[in-house]
Every structure is written in C-alpha cells, then in structure tokens.
Amino acid sequence: MVTKTFLFCSLLAIIFLFTSTSSAHGRILTVELIHRDSPHSPLYNPHHTVSDRLNAAFLRSISRSRRFTTKTDLQSGLVSNGGEYFMSISIGTPPSKVLAIADTGSDLTWIQCKPCQQCYKQNSPLFDKNKSSTYKTASCDSKSCQALSEHEEGCDASRDICKYRYSYGDESFTKGEVATETISIDSSSGSPVSFPGTAFGCGYNNGGTFEETGSGIIGLGGGPLSLVSQLGSSIGKKFSYCLSHTSSTTNGTSVINLGTNSIPSKPSDDSATLTTPLVVKVPDTYYFLTLEAITVGKTKLPYTGGGYNLNAKTKKTTGNIIIDSGTTLTLLDSGFYDDFGAAVEKSVTGAKRVSDPQGVLTHCYKSGDNEIGLPEITMHFTNADVKLSPINAFVKLSEDMVCMSIIPTTEIAIYGNLAQMDFLVGYDLETKTVSFQSVDCSGNL
Numbered sequence: 396m397v398t399k400t401f402l403f404c405s406l407l408a409i410i411f412l413f414t415s416t417s418s419a420h421g422r423i424l425t426v427e428l429i430h431r432d433s434p435h436s437p438l439y440n441p442h443h444t445v446s447d448r449l450n451a452a453f454l455r456s457i458s459r460s461r462r463f464t465t466k467t468d469l470q471s472g473l474v475s476n477g478g479e480y481f482m483s484i485s486i487g488t489p490p491s492k493v494l495a496i497a498d499t500g501s502d503l504t505w506i507q508c509k510p511c512q513q514c515y516k517q518n519s520p521l522f523d524k525n526k527s528s529t530y531k532t533a534s535c536d537s538k539s540c541q542a543l544s545e546h547e548e549g550c551d552a553s554r555d556i557c558k559y560r561y562s563y564g565d566e567s568f569t570k571g572e573v574a575t576e577t578i579s580i581d582s583s584s585g586s587p588v589s590f591p592g593t594a595f596g597c598g599y600n601n602g603g604t605f606e607e608t609g610s611g612i613i614g615l616g617g618g619p620l621s622l623v624s625q626l627g628s629s630i631g632k633k634f635s636y637c638l639s640h641t642s643s644t645t646n647g648t649s650v651i652n653l654g655t656n657s658i659p660s661k662p663s664d665d666s667a668t669l670t671t672p673l674v675v676k677v678p679d680t681y682y683f684l685t686l687e688a689i690t691v692g693k694t695k696l697p698y699t700g701g702g703y704n705l706n707a708k709t710k711k712t713t714g715n716i717i718i719d720s721g722t723t724l725t726l727l728d729s730g731f732y733d734d735f736g737a738a739v740e741k742s743v744t745g746a747k748r749v750s751d752p753q754g755v756l757t758h759c760y761k762s763g764d765n766e767i768g769l770p771e772i773t774m775h776f777t778n779a780d781v782k783l784s785p786i787n788a789f790v791k792l793s794e795d796m797v798c799m800s801i802i803p804t805t806e807i808a809i810y811g812n813l814a815q816m817d818f819l820v821g822y823d824l825e826t827k828t829v830s831f832q833s834v835d836c837s838g839n840l
Contacts, residue, residue: 482613485579487527493610499720502618502680505569505596506611512600518607524597532556533573539594540573542619559596567603571596593625616680631655635821639836640786658821659832669779673827674714683714688775691738700728700808716808725801725811732803744768751798759798781831787814
C-alpha cells in the first residue's frame with residue numbers, strides 16, 4: 396500500500412491577506428493562500444471527491460498548456476480557463492473589493508466595469524469607475540498603451556483614450572479601456588497597502604468561459620504591464636511563493652511574499668538555495684528556464700526538448716521550459732519523454748504498471764498489498780539541481796494506485812506547481828534569476 400497520501404489539486408483560491416513590514420532592506424508583503432479545495436475556500440464543493448478534483452485539475456493543466464504558444468501571435472495562444480488562482484484586492488477610491496484570477500502567465504490586469512456593454516455573469520458587483528475619484532483613463536500615447544503591442548484595440552481619438560483587446564483560444568475575450576487606479580490590499584493588521592497609479596484594463600465587453608466567482612484577471616507575468624512589474628522598486632523587483640502540499644485537504648496554508656527579503660540571500664542551516672538564470676525571451680510575459688537533464692534514480696538523461704535560443708558558446712538550447720505556478724502537471728517534450736518514462740518504470744518497485752482510468756496520466760502503478768518504491772527524480776536546471784520528493788512527481792489516485800504527475804507534450808515544456816510544492820521559489824526580476832529552497836511550506840507563515 397502507498398504510505399503517503401498525495402492529494403493534490405492545483406486550482407487554488409487565493410484570498411490575499413497582506414502583512415506589510417518595513418526594515419532597512421525595504422518592505423515585505425506576505426500573502427496567505429487558501430487552497431481552492433480546502434473547506435475554507437469560497438469555491439469548495441463538498442460533493443466533489445478527491446478523484447474528481449484531481450482529474451479536473453489535470454484537464455485544466457492540458458488546457459492551460461496550449462496558451463504557452465511558441466508563436467508570436469499571442470491572440471490565439473491564450474486560454475482563459477488556465478488561471479489557477481483567485482486573488483482578492485480592492486480598487487478605486489473609495490475602495491471596491493474584487494475577486495479575480497491571479498495569473499502568472501498574463502500581464503495586463505483587467506476587471507469587468509460598469510456600465511458594461513456585454514459582460515459574463517459575475518457574483519459580485521461590477522466596478523463602477525464613475526464612483527471612484529482616482530480613476531483616470533490612459534492616453535493613446537501613454538507608456539501603458541504602447542506596452543499593449545498587439546493587444547491594443549485602437550484609440551478613441553475624440554477622447555484620447557487607449558483601448559485594449561485580448562482574445563483567448565477558447566473564444567473567450569475581453570475588450571475595454573486602459574486606465575490607472577489605486578489598487579489596495581487589506582493587511583492582517585487592518586491597514587490596507589495602496590498602490591496608486593496602477594495601470595489596468597476596465598473591461599466593458601467580456602464573455603466566454605470565465606467563472607462567475609471572478610471579476611477578471613490579475614496579471615503576474617514578466618511583462619511591463621503586470622502587477623509585479625508595476626510594483627517594481629517598491630518590492631525590490633523580487634517575489635517568492637511557497638505552496639504547501641497539505642493546503643488542499645487540511646488547514647495547511649501557502650504564501651506569496653513580495654519584497655527585497657522575500658528571496659533567501661544565503662543557504663539555511665538544513666537546505667541550500669539553488670539559483671538558475673531566467674532566460675529573456677519573446678514573449679516576456681512567461682518565465683523561461685533552461686532544463687539541461689533529468690536524473691531518475693541513478694540514470695541521468697540529457698534533456699533534448701526544444702527551445703528558442705541557441706547559446707553561441709555552449710551550443711546548447713536555452714529557455715526550453717516555462718516555470719508556471721498555475722499549471723498542475725509538469726509537461727516534458729514528447730521526444731524526450733519515452734526514455735524518461737522507461738527510466739521511471741524501471742525504477743519503480745513493488746507495483747505493476749496500469750492505465751489511468753481517465754486516460755490523462757501516462758505512468759500509473761498499482762501496488763496491491765505491497766509498498767510502492769518510487770524513485771528520486773532530480774531536475775537539472777542550469778546551475779541548480781532540484782531534487783524532487785515523491786509528492787512532487789507522483790499523485791495518489793486510489794489507496795493502491797499512484798500516477799506520475801509528469802506527462803508528454805508537443806508544445807513548450809512546463810514546470811508545474813506539483814513539482815514546486817514545499818519549495819520556496821524566488822523570482823529576482825532584477826538579476827533575472829529563479830531560486831529554489833526546499834522547505835516545509837505548511838509552516839512558512
């Protein structure tokens with residue numbers, strides 16, 4: 396029998412409770428995350444079984460992976476239901492609370508606005524820009540408008556207002572005007588942290604598969620219009636997150652930290668901090684890393700997946716995988732996957748290989764009365780050898796069955812959030828690096 400319970404589902408509902416502190420090194424904002432499948436989540440459905448939640452999360456991973464297109468035409472590459480987090484913020488003066496998808500694969504933050512020409516059904520009231528004293532439309536020659544590039548809808552010349560348009564792969568869409576507003580986040584101390592003059596999209600024509608729970612999308616990608624990029628120097632261009640593997644079934648919590656001290660500056664007593672370069676690529680929304688090899692047990696396999704850049708000195712492809720907190724599964728190049736899967740199968744003991752009843756996962760193992768022996772898998776990123784524990788690479792589908800949470804893809808590879816569980820993952824957008832530190836994220840608050 397399997398000795399540990401690997402109950403994971405990636406869709407997390409994020410209720411952001413920011414704690415602001417000041418030090419000689421600057422402000423730190425700590426964000427508490429509530430897992431979507433936790434009984435404390437507003438999206439919790441008690442009628443869904445663990446298997447229901449896992450299968451739904453896996454299907455969302457596949458759907459989301461299609462957004463990370465290698466083409467420059469981003470219009471057809473985005474999938475609206477790919478967001479795996481919800482974030483609660485306040486916008487305007489006086490502040491109006493909104494709940495929106497927090498998306499590390501998007502830049503422009505947008506919410507549904509009143510008056511709305513066409514809006515999808517939303518549980519909470521629409522944002523009324525006319526009731527905010529700090530709402531200001533962006534001009535057509537503003538930096539925010541120029542940063543839209545192909546997502547610019549045009550200019551309302553009579554009023555000098557910049558318009559935006561995003562179309563998604565599942566025929567969902569949003570259109571509206573670009574503006575600046577004061578965005579505020581409630582802190583646990585009761586004093587909100589405000590960021591005036593933040594650019595966002597005020598959507599008045601939106602439709603498709605967006606959930607009623609959310610008011611829009613909050614962009615946390617690497618482009619200039621994302622919330623993280625706009626906060627810039629106020630957070631030292633640094634942020635990190637720590638996702639707990641217990642947060643979906645218990646009171647375990649996960650966190651996101653914003654600020655200079657959010658990234659560990661030196662190894663802890665029991666766990667070294669591993670750092671790998673971020674590869675700057677087009678589009679700059681996504682966070683690209685370079686995966687050089689994977690070790691399964693004692694077998695090291697050079698990673699042969701494709702990428703966009705060829706290093707002139709090393710003759711190696713760089714930027715061949717996207718790290719994404721919103722995708723559940725890890726997806727690897729299908730050309731590499733056969734050898735990788737064979738190495739895993741050879742290393743598993745005490746179980747026989749069986750098929751996934753849902754047909755999503757490729758490597759499942761049934762133990763009967765035996766204890767399954769699972770191999771250690773190490774991801775060799777440039778300058779960072781990240782060792783995965785069983786909870787990072789396998790999920791338990793039943794009492795005697797586990798499946799590997801890594802599947803093949805014909806698109807760009809993605810390093811998903813199950814592989815990142817119980818790691819403090821830090822992003823330094825100034826030095827262009829990502830760091831990994833193995834920690835118990837359930838005790839990180």
